[in-house]
Amino acid sequence: MQSKMDTKLVLFLIFSTSMLFLWEAWQKEQRPPSPAPAAQGTATQPSARQNETPVPGEKLASTQPGMDLSSAENAPPAKPGGLLESGEKITVKTDLVSAEIDTAGGDLRRLELLNHPDKEDRNKPFALLESQYDHVYVAQSGMIGEGLPTHKTHYKAESSAYSLAPGQDKVEVRLVAPESDGVQVTKVYTFHRGQYLVDVRFEIANHRAAPIQPFSYFQMLRDSKPPVGSVFMIPTYTGAAIYTEQEKFKKIEFSALDKGNASYPKTADNGWIAMLQQYFLTAWLPKDKSPREYYAKRLGENQYTAGVIVPVGTVEPGKTASVSVPLYAGPEEQSKLSSIAPGLDLTVDYGWLTVLGAPLFWLLSLFHSWTGNWGVAIVLLTMSVKLAFFPLSAAGYRSMAKLRLVTPKLQRLREQHGNDRERMHKAMMDFYKTEKINPMGGCLPILVQIPVFISLYWVLLASVELRNAPFALWIEDLSSPDPYYVLPIIMGISMFIQSKLSPPATDPIQQKVMQIMPFAFSIFFFFFPAGLVLYSLVNNVLSIAQQWQITRMIEGAASATPLSKKR
Known part of the structure; x- marks a missing residue:
């Protein structure tokens, strides 16, 4: 009898291990999409208060990151990539990435990683960021303040194509927004040789007679579509994540944003916010010991944003100020992540057996x-x-x-x-x-x-x-x-x-x-x-x-x- 019990235990252990993989995968495949939360007033348009993004130190400005994407009256006509408006395309090529910036909003709409082949077609590079009919994942940024450019503003660029020349360490793309009421804003992308870090900088020139105190925001917009993988494999995490010294690494799941019960630190003077998927991530990395406010929200049906608000400070009349936040968009290379930002290596998820993994x-x-x-x-x-x-x-x-x-x-x-x-x-x-x-x-x-x-x-x-x-x-x-x-x-x-x-x-x-x-x-x-x-x-x-x-x-x-x- 004991031999029988022994054999049964062996069978159970092996079988249960395999069923763990298959059950998790089946649950992921069979789980229906989360319904849109009911909002007061209308079923499809959240109220203005629901979409407000708090600004540190002052009242909400009329222009807020993420708000207009879920607002029916402000949304542009449907275009490739859901509700994203299209302008002129600017291409950038370095030794590691091939990027595409759209003058509509100055968004980083596409980012191909040249050293990482696509999972389905190894002859072409993997696209981490893209804006298609069936998938949206882009990096956006803008200013908060009356008349200041947002991710809906149309910029102008000096050229439509940039490339990292031999011997160059970096290539810079300058996008100029229309001047508004004496304030001129330029968005600057700086791509570096041998790096997946992209510096995104705003230069604010104040030609007014009075000082201004603008804020900047940097965010990722994406849907919940997971990366390509086998249905028989345990689904990996796809969603937002945040890190601060006080609360350490924390995931912000799309399902929690759907239900409106996501919990994460809102204000800090350190840390970063990211979007994760299998093998790759994007993360905004503000400088440590500088004030910032984090936010994550559901914008609409299968659209989510996560970002950070950073104050520019006071810009005196006749002066120019700048604010810069690096964007990491690349692979989760464990030997390099911790040197880029504290805690960034925690984005590599080994599940509940990390102590062994x-x-x-x-x-x-x-x-x-x-x-x-x-x-x-x-x-x-x-x-x-x-x-x-x-x-x-x-x-x-x-x-x-x-x-x-x-x-x-x-x-x-x-x-x-x-x-x-x-x-x-x-x-x-x-x-x-x-x-x-x-x-x-x-x-x-x-x-x-x-x-x-x-x-x-x-x-x-x-x-x-x-x-x-x-x-x-x-x-x-x-x-x-x-x-x-x-x-x-x-x-x-x-x-x-x-x-x-x-x-x-x-x-x-x-x-x-x-x-x-x-x-x-x-x-x-x-x-x-x-x-x-x-x-x-x-x-x-x-x-x-x-x-x-x-x-x-x-x-x-x-x-x-x-x-x-x-x-």
Whole structure:
């Protein structure tokens, strides 16, 4: 009976781990979109007070970031990219990015990352920011104050194309807004060589007779459409996030914005606000020790914004002032994020097993620095984990080998006491005690591997370094499933071999289940990242070698015992 319980526990552990992945994915696919919250007055247009964005130190200005996008009376005609108005296109190309700025609002409407191929078409670069009919994700900025330019203002530029010339460290794009009541505002984008940081600066020239105190805002506008991925993989987080020294890293989920119950720090003199998706992020990074106010809101059906308001200060008559906030728009490269801004490395999400995921990635990175191949690094990581838990797994395999030897005796006990389950259970416990066998020992190798397996799964999902990382031959992306299912099939074969080394189940139904499991789990692994299957395959091969050797030694010792007694 204990053997049966042991087998059931093993099956439950393996099955529940797989179901965790599939259930989360199914829930994500089946979950209906959140309905628009009911607003007083009308069903489609929020009240003015609901859309107000507080300005530090003074009353709300008539122009507020985000407000007019959800207002039916102020919205422009529908255009590509939802409610975004179009103007002239300005292209910018550096060694790392290809950008497109629209003179309507001076928005950064498209940003292609030249060193990161698209997931569906590897021949073209991945577009982090874009403004299409079916997907909107753009960076916007503007001023708060009467007559000052917003993300609806039409700017003018000196040229329609800019590029980083050889020997240049940066390229600058200047957009001039129409002068309004004696105030001239210029928006300046500065792209840097070898960086995903873009400086966005406003220069405010005050030609009035009185001083002014304008505010600036910087925001990301996007829908909730997640990045392309497999439905059989746990969905990664897509949404806003904020970091301050006081409250640390905090996610602002779109669902919370839909319900109006999002909680996050509103004012601080440090931190940043971001939009996250798998492998990539955009973040506004105001200077530390400067006042700012954060905001995040739902603008309309499937449109959300998150941003920060920064005061410019007093601009005296005849003077010019400026305010600048860097925008990071690029990959979540863990070795660089922490040096860009405090806490920015926390955007790499390893799920609830971060305590294991972080050191696993560190070890992976170490092996990659030695080998230059992430697949080989995974193999070395597997061997390291196996070596670390060698004593524990060896004890488990010894228990399994002893159980394999005494299976005929256990079968006879079952037959003798089959009608009295209590007596059979006691007899089996006494038998295990006499033979010095731990009936649960066979579970130890599996129990040890489950947390590591899940942690590595999250590492593959969250680490952009492994995105499109090749291994060998047909494996060109360790973060995607094996295109020809070779690794899952070999994985199934290894499971079949391993099952032959395990104690045979005494129950006929269990025997059939154990025979089907290698084929069933091969199908599961068809949809797992190739890197994860590679880890499992190498782990199985090492386990088979260890289990075979221990089984051979135990059985050899057992067969030699009767001979010594005869002598």
